[in-house]
Amino acid sequence: MTAHTAPAFKASDYKSDIKPVWCPGCGDYHVLLSVTRALAELGRRPEDVACISGIGCSSRIPAYVNCYGFHGVHGRSLPIGTGLKVARPDLTVLVAGGDGDGFSIGGNHFQHACRRNIDITYIVMDNRVYGMTKGQPSPTTEPDWDSALSPGGTGLSPFHPLVIALASGANFVARTFSGDPNRTTEVLVEAIKHPGFSFVQILSPCVTFRPDERGWKDVVHTAAVEETDDPARAARRIMTDDGFNIGILYRGNRAPYKLTGREATSDTDQLGEMFAI
Amino acid sequence: MTAHTAPAFKASDYKSDIKPVWCPGCGDYHVLLSVTRALAELGRRPEDVACISGIGCSSRIPAYVNCYGFHGVHGRSLPIGTGLKVARPDLTVLVAGGDGDGFSIGGNHFQHACRRNIDITYIVMDNRVYGMTKGQPSPTTEPDWDSALSPGGTGLSPFHPLVIALASGANFVARTFSGDPNRTTEVLVEAIKHPGFSFVQILSPCVTFRPDERGWKDVVHTAAVEETDDPARAARRIMTDDGFNIGILYRGNRAPYKLTGREATSDTDQLGEMFAI
Amino acid sequence: MSEDKATAKTSQPGPEAIESVEELLAHAYVIEVDAVERYNLLADQMEVHNNSELAALFRKLAGHEEHHAKEILERAGDKALPKLKSSDYKWGEFEAPEAAELDRAHYLMTPWHALQMALRAEKRAFAFFDQLVKTAKDDEMKKWSEEFREEEAEHVRLVEELLTRYPEPAEDWAEDPDPPVYLE
Amino acid sequence: MTAGGFLLEAAARSGWFGLMTRSVGPQIRGGEAAALLRFSNRRVDVPAESYNILFVVDWLNFDRFSAEIHLTPDTMVIADPDSGEVPEVVVKSGARMFDMPVKQVLGAIEGGRPNMLATGVVGGIIGLPIDTIYELIQDNLGSKGEKAVNSSKATVEAGYRFAETLTDAPALAEPKKSDKRRWIITGNEAAGLGAVRGGVRFAAAYPITPGTEILEWLAPNLRKLGGALVQAEDELASINMVIGGSYGGVPAITATSGPGLALMTESIGLAVAAEVPCVIVDVMRGGPSTGIPTKSEQSDLNIAVYGLHGDAPHIVTAPNSVSDCLFTTQWSVYLAEAMQTPAIVLSDQFIGQAKIVIDPPADIAFVGKRLLAQNIEGEYRRYAVTESGVSPMAVPGVAGGQHTADGLEHNPRGTPSTRAEDHMTQMNKRLRKITGFDYGSHWAEIDGEGELAVLTWGSCTAAALEAVEAAREAGIAVKLISLRLISPCLPDAMAKALEGVKKVLVVEQTHSGQFANYLRAQYELPSEVRSYHIPGPLTIRPSEILSQIQDWS
Amino acid sequence: MTAGGFLLEAAARSGWFGLMTRSVGPQIRGGEAAALLRFSNRRVDVPAESYNILFVVDWLNFDRFSAEIHLTPDTMVIADPDSGEVPEVVVKSGARMFDMPVKQVLGAIEGGRPNMLATGVVGGIIGLPIDTIYELIQDNLGSKGEKAVNSSKATVEAGYRFAETLTDAPALAEPKKSDKRRWIITGNEAAGLGAVRGGVRFAAAYPITPGTEILEWLAPNLRKLGGALVQAEDELASINMVIGGSYGGVPAITATSGPGLALMTESIGLAVAAEVPCVIVDVMRGGPSTGIPTKSEQSDLNIAVYGLHGDAPHIVTAPNSVSDCLFTTQWSVYLAEAMQTPAIVLSDQFIGQAKIVIDPPADIAFVGKRLLAQNIEGEYRRYAVTESGVSPMAVPGVAGGQHTADGLEHNPRGTPSTRAEDHMTQMNKRLRKITGFDYGSHWAEIDGEGELAVLTWGSCTAAALEAVEAAREAGIAVKLISLRLISPCLPDAMAKALEGVKKVLVVEQTHSGQFANYLRAQYELPSEVRSYHIPGPLTIRPSEILSQIQDWS
Numbered sequence A, B: 001m002t003a004h005t006a007p008a009f010k011a012s013d014y015k016s017d018i019k020p021v022w023c024p025g026c027g028d029y030h031v032l033l034s035v036t037r038a039l040a041e042l043g044r045r046p047e048d049v050a051c052i053s054g055i056g057c058s059s060r061i062p063a064y065v066n067c068y069g070f071h072g073v074h075g076r077s078l079p080i081g082t083g084l085k086v087a088r089p090d091l092t093v094l095v096a097g098g099d100g101d102g103f104s105i106g107g108n109h110f111q112h113a114c115r116r117n118i119d120i121t122y123i124v125m126d127n128r129v130y131g132m133t134k135g136q137p138s139p140t141t142e143p144d145w146d147s148a149l150s151p152g153g154t155g156l157s158p159f160h161p162l163v164i165a166l167a168s169g170a171n172f173v174a175r176t177f178s179g180d181p182n183r184t185t186e187v188l189v190e191a192i193k194h195p196g197f198s199f200v201q202i203l204s205p206c207v208t209f210r211p212d213e214r215g216w217k218d219v220v221h222t223a224a225v226e227e228t229d230d231p232a233r234a235a236r237r238i239m240t241d242d243g244f245n246i247g248i249l250y251r252g253n254r255a256p257y258k259l260t261g262r263e264a265t266s267d268t269d270q271l272g273e274m275f276a277i
Numbered sequence C: 001m002s003e004d005k006a007t008a009k010t011s012q013p014g015p016e017a018i019e020s021v022e023e024l025l026a027h028a029y030v031i032e033v034d035a036v037e038r039y040n041l042l043a044d045q046m047e048v049h050n051n052s053e054l055a056a057l058f059r060k061l062a063g064h065e066e067h068h069a070k071e072i073l074e075r076a077g078d079k080a081l082p083k084l085k086s087s088d089y090k091w092g093e094f095e096a097p098e099a100a101e102l103d104r105a106h107y108l109m110t111p112w113h114a115l116q117m118a119l120r121a122e123k124r125a126f127a128f129f130d131q132l133v134k135t136a137k138d139d140e141m142k143k144w145s146e147e148f149r150e151e152e153a154e155h156v157r158l159v160e161e162l163l164t165r166y167p168e169p170a171e172d173w174a175e176d177p178d179p180p181v182y183l184e
Numbered sequence D, E: 001m002t003a004g005g006f007l008l009e010a011a012a013r014s015g016w017f018g019l020m021t022r023s024v025g026p027q028i029r030g031g032e033a034a035a036l037l038r039f040s041n042r043r044v045d046v047p048a049e050s051y052n053i054l055f056v057v058d059w060l061n062f063d064r065f066s067a068e069i070h071l072t073p074d075t076m077v078i079a080d081p082d083s084g085e086v087p088e089v090v091v092k093s094g095a096r097m098f099d100m101p102v103k104q105v106l107g108a109i110e111g112g113r114p115n116m117l118a119t120g121v122v123g124g125i126i127g128l129p130i131d132t133i134y135e136l137i138q139d140n141l142g143s144k145g146e147k148a149v150n151s152s153k154a155t156v157e158a159g160y161r162f163a164e165t166l167t168d169a170p171a172l173a174e175p176k177k178s179d180k181r182r183w184i185i186t187g188n189e190a191a192g193l194g195a196v197r198g199g200v201r202f203a204a205a206y207p208i209t210p211g212t213e214i215l216e217w218l219a220p221n222l223r224k225l226g227g228a229l230v231q232a233e234d235e236l237a238s239i240n241m242v243i244g245g246s247y248g249g250v251p252a253i254t255a256t257s258g259p260g261l262a263l264m265t266e267s268i269g270l271a272v273a274a275e276v277p278c279v280i281v282d283v284m285r286g287g288p289s290t291g292i293p294t295k296s297e298q299s300d301l302n303i304a305v306y307g308l309h310g311d312a313p314h315i316v317t318a319p320n321s322v323s324d325c326l327f328t329t330q331w332s333v334y335l336a337e338a339m340q341t342p343a344i345v346l347s348d349q350f351i352g353q354a355k356i357v358i359d360p361p362a363d364i365a366f367v368g369k370r371l372l373a374q375n376i377e378g379e380y381r382r383y384a385v386t387e388s389g390v391s392p393m394a395v396p397g398v399a400g401g402q403h404t405a406d407g408l409e410h411n412p413r414g415t416p417s418t419r420a421e422d423h424m425t426q427m428n429k430r431l432r433k434i435t436g437f438d439y440g441s442h443w444a445e446i447d448g449e450g451e452l453a454v455l456t457w458g459s460c461t462a463a464a465l466e467a468v469e470a471a472r473e474a475g476i477a478v479k480l481i482s483l484r485l486i487s488p489c490l491p492d493a494m495a496k497a498l499e500g501v502k503k504v505l506v507v508e509q510t511h512s513g514q515f516a517n518y519l520r521a522q523y524e525l526p527s528e529v530r531s532y533h534i535p536g537p538l539t540i541r542p543s544e545i546l547s548q549i550q551d552w553s
């Protein structure tokens, strides 16, 4: 972090001049606000930050942030972020997207990114629905939520992203609520600062397909217990919570990914010599 | 299940006449033995059983079993098994393969199959390596295992398939050791009988690329505690065990997947009528 | 939409935890700055969604709040206001009290809704300073708090007056026969 | 229901045909939107060249649609003078402007809504019976109570009253009533119905625009037939679920669009090698990559035909109109089942999402029938080499039919083999299956005669047909050949269709001329070939094709 | 080291050139295996038509190789009479049989191993200096101790002694020594080296036969250059990691084979649309589906060229020999970087895994140089429309260059757009980039003149070249054109190359004639075209091509 030498930044320095296409009322506006505030608090130069996403309403966020951005294909944001961070360890890499993008089509990369523990921050705007494609159930959707594609509900118990993150080896696991931008900003600051893979689930209502989610503001509550660095304890806690428990739920101390022996000790001519008989 | 009316079957009735290409000494021979024994004990007619796999040494198993088989592409065995079981609920569906196939390229299907909780049994012959492609690290490989593709080791902490299975919603979770075919047979019988998604990790040494794994027979040990139906408890236990704890570690009672309203109440002519003005 | 506050359970302390005049002024300033930001954001949203009437209204509200923000800085004079981070806020609720509630926005909303939104914001701001008046650590803080509280009371009155010009729209105001679109 | 929906249904109930498409802005909800309607007393399959009436609720972002909505000096534009400045493109078009105090009229009616006013104005102008609209209001809004019904009726009536004040209004030709109840259907719904008519009872789904509606139609309706649809975690899963279901003997389908198809190709190759029938509907959108998801293009032809690794012969078909989505999907199920191979159906956003009035479609005989192995005695050879190339398939449950379906090259029993002979034999067999099949006359729609032929496919067909008809009226003899079977190629059938043809104009909606290149590669064409290829997002209009024809005659 | 390895290296050290391939059974390990070697005093790029010497350790499963190992009456077969019955195909070939008591000889030497005996027998027959082999033994086994070295030497010597007893043994022509140390390299290693020479410093990997070795070569060697290779969870991840690394300004690569390429196509399309350079090496194997992973075929041409959804212009290249893997991969990195687009390199199992002796390759000037945006003032437009189509790219860290790379269609700034004009402009730009580029003479290797031209690509080239040379010796003038740049097409260059050519024989290793169809689609060819296409697993032999030439002359 270069916060101490960097000039002071305002949240608005991280906002681009492109206006979101999101529905008024969408929780993602709040997320955008929190992300820009967090970056300003960290004081990282906008050009040293990259924000990578997949496809979905939430995945539109890179264009709205005045950093380097990549709006990739559906479900593949984490590999792009991983490649970028390994190739360019000097950058601050944020990866962001939705619950469908991250936990359905992107579920494999999610697990493996946690396991790889590269120093990036992954933000999932979880609205328990596929917004962009008009309201199909996502892995976090309640089993009885009725929709055209799953009339009467899927009947499937929802996916626990935070447990999966923990079990897979993420080094920082938190849940926040978009409608609480201060706390969200705070958590994001911590997540970005924490070494290794940080995962932040932001409950972010979809007012268009899940208008019931406006009620989330009344049910979210602060985690009753202290954060822990014991993954087994954290997992047990999260597996038994109600999904609306807000806060930093795990802050681990596993060493972040580092490739050993990566020093330019040779050149391509020398490498060619290995084939000489 | 029609076990009580079925004729008596022998393990050999479930063995095909194709000889495995596996290396002599490979743990998968034992797995094949246990699978055929388990099927014989269950007494399901060979033609009512389907064994689906992906690609890898272990994934060659369908051809060696005298049931219906599908040797699909790398990593996609579970979706094939899922489609088959939903389309044909009358069949007994086994899905089998390796740790690379199931946890690396197939990791997303693994999570979602657990969550979907369809009544199939998933057997992973875990040798902590990609055998078929000549020895690269898999998600379950130890961080310091040296190989051509990851010289000096990956440095990544291994993946916990059983925790992921639990966290994702599998209804039966067990670990066995190929070298203990009696216990393995027993566990497989229970797994197949148990409704919903059953996951059995079989530690199965790769003598060619992981000769050290011959030593597994000396380190595996029976789970010290009783099996449980509390996923949080089971998860905590598995997260803290040494990976060589053998037995049925979780036997849940979640209702298996069932599509409601699936009764032929209409015909295609009637459906067409909905478009008439 | 329910009329209850956007507050709900928060772990952050409330205004009673504010320690100094400087901190108070910094909070008062952020209240206005956040309000500006929100109204501008809402105006942008309405522009994108072709609700130009509301875009203009929100832009106007943003203008008012911007004016207030400037005033606070002027009134603070040479007092050095601390730069607050999100973890320093003492709103006692999720957001700065005068920040309009983004989750209540709707692309078909009417001026009545916008003014209701503004009204709730002003009332929350009033409540914030009212609480501060009660818990101020010293007289100076109390004095400032009272001043701010009165201003907010005035704003509440203004918005209420404006509201009389706009009837409450019919119950089905948000109904849209046009279905949402499939994108991407 | 929207104004467009009301008008289309009212017209249909009164004996007219029609077509409706929608165009929208980038916002998820509440963005600018336009409903584009065309009415006629014969079936219409292509949007209007230009519009007779434009009813404007507001002018905001009208520019987004200006390329799609052609206005002429004949167009009547009805707009509120208070709804903003009239865009330059409208002024320039010379369209006739009619002021209507929309806001004021609506303000005067309690619960008055723009969609009802639009319905009334347009219905009034073109002469739809107001009672039919009242009926529709009753049917659709009755459940909301009398107040809602009455205010809607009042609004519609106000529209009709305004329409009466207009002069020189365009009127529709006499309607053509029919004894049978006509249908209103979109191409995506038609594809769903075609699938189940063809015998599909299993589907796997991952949503993607504009293919989702097929899946959403199938979800409840498959259940009613005792079948099932599973929502998959991604397209890799959905195609493999489909393969699994079909391996179980149940005809199976999935629908997607370009990005999803790209994810499926590896496993479609598996279905080719393991000889498992399945149907994949690709509702094409603008490419490449995420491209323009809400707009039409025919640019997935290449990937559909050539996108599998290795030599992997399979079937590619394409519906040539909104209603043909029914026939072509049903036929494709039949083909896939008959040849035990995957069939990719190339629909597109335009024909998938357009809503159309049609005569109720005839019952078609094509129902998937797989060659099954039953009563098996002796060694069962799943990939037995047969004359047709099709080998009897044993499905799980059939005693003695146990085998392992395999994507590795194999011998007739299915055992993996690297032998040159096995490879060649199985390659030949898989190719023979589809090149030797009798596709009958359905491989193409052929219309008229002439030395000049327009060769086209898919959603360009309707525009080409209108162009060809117009050319004939202008005295130019033109033949139209529209391919429904894209792959495999039928050289003999094409040679016959091209008899006497000296010049070929290839028409398609791509940037690179994929169809033209494909034809060049696979067919013997006359020496004079011209390629007219324009990418999306705008659909190709009949007049563009007509001028190509005229240019060349 | 195996016998083949010893022989190849010993021959190389002594001034000969050579080529070694291996053929194996289906067992993971310990199955039947054959090493196939060809020596010459000029470079050899293609396996021998028939073999002069066959040294047999045992006859088990020899049939598996019989199609690959052509024996003639001239062949010397050396086998232990106790090693089983001589297979019929060997007997039928009329090869000269020489009995050697292999088991007995080995039994007499402590630690005697068959590979050393084979080395000795063959080395003795063809006249390799025994000291060179001793040297090699010392270099390779020295670390195992004197005992191992001595027993190896003794075994080799026994072989030499046996060789002396043979009559009419074939001998090698005089070696051609060189001042510079020659190289022994496989195509996969050469591709790895080419990549880093071209500037690649990041790779992502998912293992697959036969592409893995490229990745395994890069893993340690990239690190030595300060770069990195990440093992990905699957190919969807690896291609996206590559895109991410390259977006960061670091030239990046991955290697795979058909099934992996199929999984990557969606994201390769993203790289096209978002204009991110990257290189994907596809080491082709037998298809379709899992196919025949250990054998060569050229059947991924279609997917490489046409396998992306939408119109997605990109680069496809193909090395034409084992050693050309170095040049072509390096050149492809250069092309991808220069045009900011993905390049797919079509290598195959044969050239990837064959081991060859070559003169040390010259330093090539091609190093990836991306057009970067630096010192940005004013609004930065990532997708600015330029004459060449290439727009200066800002990479993270450069102030003022912030933008969002997007797979949605966009305007020059990168903002998503559905406008027809933006779509057309960006489509044209992306196409222009690659069609307007100056590829110099590297697009093809052209050899000789004649009215008949052989048109081929990739690993068929060496066989075609030998065939063409043989034809010339037989008095038939034949031109050879081997394309290194598969896509885009260069119509002018091809027209020039085809000047005076009346007949074209297209040669390729596919079942469906993919290359021939592709050429037909994209190029103007002379009216007489014949297509010679044979699928794998056997490599096409020069004599097959020669007889095609002779047939047609």
Ligand SMILES: Cc1ncc(C[n+]2csc(CCOP(=O)(O)OP(=O)(O)O)c2C)c(N)n1
Pocket: A055, A056, A057, A058, A059, A073, A074, A097, A098, A099, A100, A101, A102, A125, A127, A129, A130, A131, A132, A133, A138, A206, C183, C184, D206, D207, D208, D209, D235, D259, D260, D263, D290
């Ligand atoms: C390969 C592929 N499959 C499907 C889609 C269609 N698609 C776009 S966004 C989306 C889901 C979005 O859901 P989520 O990630 O939760 O984002 P939200 O819109 O809810 O923010 C889907 C299925 C696609 N673009 N690409």
Ligand SMILES: Cc1ncc(C[n+]2csc(CCOP(=O)(O)OP(=O)(O)O)c2C)c(N)n1
Pocket: B055, B056, B057, B058, B059, B073, B074, B097, B098, B099, B100, B101, B102, B125, B127, B129, B130, B131, B132, B133, B138, B206, E206, E207, E208, E209, E235, E259, E260, E263, E290
């Ligand atoms: C799409 C694709 N990628 C890669 C491969 C290559 N491949 C075949 S098997 C395998 C890994 C096998 O490992 P595992 O599943 O653990 O099985 P094992 O051989 O160890 O039993 C890989 C990477 C492939 N066949 N297909």
Ligand code: SF4
Pocket: A021, A022, A023, A025, A026, A027, A028, A057, A058, A127, A131, A132, A205, A206, A207, A208, A209, D028, D029
């Ligand atoms: S559809 Fe839902 S998630 Fe998407 S922008 Fe609208 S409210 Fe947000």
Ligand code: SF4
Pocket: B021, B022, B023, B025, B026, B027, B028, B057, B058, B127, B131, B132, B205, B206, B207, B208, B209, E028, E029
């Ligand atoms: S390589 Fe390993 S896993 Fe594969 S067959 Fe041999 S011992 Fe078994």
Ligand SMILES: [Mg+2]
Pocket: A056, A098, A099, A100, A125, A126, A127, A128, A129, A130, A131, A138
């Ligand atoms: Mg979502």
Ligand SMILES: [Mg+2]
Pocket: B056, B098, B099, B100, B125, B126, B127, B128, B129, B130, B131, B138
């Ligand atoms: Mg393994």
